[in-house]
Amino acid sequence: MKITDAAVFPYPNGDTSVRRFALEAGALGFDSLVAIDTPAATYGDVEVKSGILFHDLPVKDIINRMKRFRGTDAVISVKAGDGGFNRAVIGMKGMHVLRCVHAADKNAFDHVSAKMAADNAVAVDIDLSVITRSRGVARQRAMVRYRDILVLEQHYEFPLTLSTYARSVLDLRAVREFSGLCSLLDMDLAVVEKALGGIGAVTTPPVPAVREVS
Amino acid sequence: MTVRPPTLRDKRRYLVVRVDPPGTPVDQKELYYAIADAITALYGDVAAAVMIQAVVAAEGDYVFIRCRRGTERELATALSTITSLRDTRIAVRIIAASGTLESLRERIRAIPLPSLPEGENPDVLFDKKVFTPVYGNGQKIDVIEKGFKNTHRYFLISEDLEST
Structure with missing residues (x-):
C-alpha cells in the first residue's frame, strides 16, 4: 500500500515545482502524490501520479473528455455536484475519485450514491485543507458532511482518499498530522491507513471474479 | 507566593517545531496568539484552558512550545491548522516532543544549519x-x-x- 496525498497543485497552478513537492512529500512520510495537470514521473522514492480534475462541466462534456484519458495511468476525478450529477459520474467507466463533496448540496451524496461508489470502486475524497484553512461555521459544516460520509463508508465500504489540495509546500501536512486531523472526524487509525492507500485501491484493476485456468 | 513542591506541580511536555519557510522572522507573542487562536477555534476555551500552552523560546527557525502532559496530540493537531502569522504564510512542522527542553535542544543541535553559500548568489x-x-x-x-x-x-x- 502506497501512502498517497490525493491532490496537490504544482507550478503553474501553485508556487511549488512538482519535484520540490515530491522531495518534501517524501520527507513528510508519503510514497506517492497525485499532481493535478502534471505528467506522471518518479522523483527519488516518491511516485507522482498524473491527476485530472473535471469541475463545473455538464455530464456530457465529462463523458467526452474522460474518453481521452481512458487506458492511461491518470487519476480521474470530478468535483461533486447535485445528487443526479454525482450518480451519473460515479457510474462512468474510468472514474476514480469524487471530490469536494463537502461543498455540494446536503443530500448530494446519499446512500444510493454510496452504494454505487462501492460497486464501481469510486473513492470519495476528504479534503483536509477545509479543516486546516477554514474556521468557524465553514469548518463545522465541512466536518458534519465528512462525518456523514464516514457513516455511509462504514455501511457500504466505498474507498476513501485523503488530500491536502496543496498549492504550496506550506500546505502539505505530514502523515502523522493527517491522522491527527482525521481524528477530529472520529476516524480511527485503520480507516486513516485505508484512506491513505485509497488511490492505489481505485487505480488498481479489479481482480476478475472468474479466473481462466489452462 | 511560594513555589509548589515538584510532586504538586503540573506535568509539562515540550514540543519543538520548525517554522517554514525558513528565515521567516518569528515573533514569540504573535506565534502564541496564533496557536491560542488555533486551539480555541478547534477545541474551544475549555480544552485551551486544560492545555495551558505557551511559547517558551524561539531559536532561529525552531520554536519550543509547552503544554500540559497528555495534551500533546491535541496541540499538534491544532498546530497543523496554523497557516499564517500576521500576513505571512507559514507552516508549523513538528520535529519532536519531550519532557525537557534540554533534550529537544540536543535534538535540534544535531540538525545541520542550512543556508545559501557565502558571497554573491547569482540570479x-x-x-x-x-x-x-x-x-x-x-x-x-x-x-x-x-x-x-x-x-x-x-x-x-x-x-x-x-x-x-
Whole structure:
C-alpha cells in the first residue's frame, strides 16, 4: 500500500515545482502524490501520479473528455455536484475519485450514491485543507458532511482518499498530522491507513471474479 | 507566593517545531496568539484552558512550545491548522516532543544549519523568468521573482532551474 496525498497543485497552478513537492512529500512520510495537470514521473522514492480534475462541466462534456484519458495511468476525478450529477459520474467507466463533496448540496451524496461508489470502486475524497484553512461555521459544516460520509463508508465500504489540495509546500501536512486531523472526524487509525492507500485501491484493476485456468 | 513542591506541580511536555519557510522572522507573542487562536477555534476555551500552552523560546527557525502532559496530540493537531502569522504564510512542522527542553535542544543541535553559500548568489532562470535565490538547503532552493514589489516565494529544487 502506497501512502498517497490525493491532490496537490504544482507550478503553474501553485508556487511549488512538482519535484520540490515530491522531495518534501517524501520527507513528510508519503510514497506517492497525485499532481493535478502534471505528467506522471518518479522523483527519488516518491511516485507522482498524473491527476485530472473535471469541475463545473455538464455530464456530457465529462463523458467526452474522460474518453481521452481512458487506458492511461491518470487519476480521474470530478468535483461533486447535485445528487443526479454525482450518480451519473460515479457510474462512468474510468472514474476514480469524487471530490469536494463537502461543498455540494446536503443530500448530494446519499446512500444510493454510496452504494454505487462501492460497486464501481469510486473513492470519495476528504479534503483536509477545509479543516486546516477554514474556521468557524465553514469548518463545522465541512466536518458534519465528512462525518456523514464516514457513516455511509462504514455501511457500504466505498474507498476513501485523503488530500491536502496543496498549492504550496506550506500546505502539505505530514502523515502523522493527517491522522491527527482525521481524528477530529472520529476516524480511527485503520480507516486513516485505508484512506491513505485509497488511490492505489481505485487505480488498481479489479481482480476478475472468474479466473481462466489452462 | 511560594513555589509548589515538584510532586504538586503540573506535568509539562515540550514540543519543538520548525517554522517554514525558513528565515521567516518569528515573533514569540504573535506565534502564541496564533496557536491560542488555533486551539480555541478547534477545541474551544475549555480544552485551551486544560492545555495551558505557551511559547517558551524561539531559536532561529525552531520554536519550543509547552503544554500540559497528555495534551500533546491535541496541540499538534491544532498546530497543523496554523497557516499564517500576521500576513505571512507559514507552516508549523513538528520535529519532536519531550519532557525537557534540554533534550529537544540536543535534538535540534544535531540538525545541520542550512543556508545559501557565502558571497554573491547569482540570479536563476525558471520558466523563462529571472528569480533571486533567498534560501538553499541541499537540492532545495527558494526563490523570489526579480522585479519591483515582487515578494512571492517559489519553492523549487536545483534541477528545476534552467541554464542561462
